[in-house]
Amino acid sequence: MFELKCRKVSPDFxxxxxxxxxxxxxxxxxxxxxxxxxxxxxxxxxDLLESGQIKxxxxxxxxxxxxxxxxxxxxxxxxxxxxxxxx
Numbered sequence: 001m002f003e004l005k006c007r008k009v010s011p012d013f014x015x016x017x018x019x020x021x022x023x024x025x026x027x028x029x030x031x032x033x034x035x036x037x038x039x040x041x042x043x044x045x046x047d048l049l050e051s052g053q054i055k056x057x058x059x060x061x062x063x064x065x066x067x068x069x070x071x072x073x074x075x076x077x078x079x080x081x082x083x084x085x086x087x
Contacts, residue, residue: 006057009069009071011076016080021059022036022058024045024054024056042077043081046075049071056071057071
């Protein structure tokens with residue numbers, strides 16, 4: 001049987017690496033939404049993540065396995081893309 005292990009992202013997680021695949025899950029319905037790939041889409045996801053409307057995951061593919069991560073800090077996602085929330 002396949003067991004999925006989800007890790008939290010580390011401070012040096014490569015949010016901007018083009019091989020990273022992001023997955024959006026609606027917090028209420030648990031449905032998978034549009035997979036964001038553009039900077040603007042990811043920044044919009046940061047707002048939705050912060051408000052609790054979505055859960056955001058990332059898959060980091062490797063040569064022999066892929067790692068699955070839970071993204072819980074919208075500010076890390078924003079800052080990796082050169083955007084910061086206005087105070």
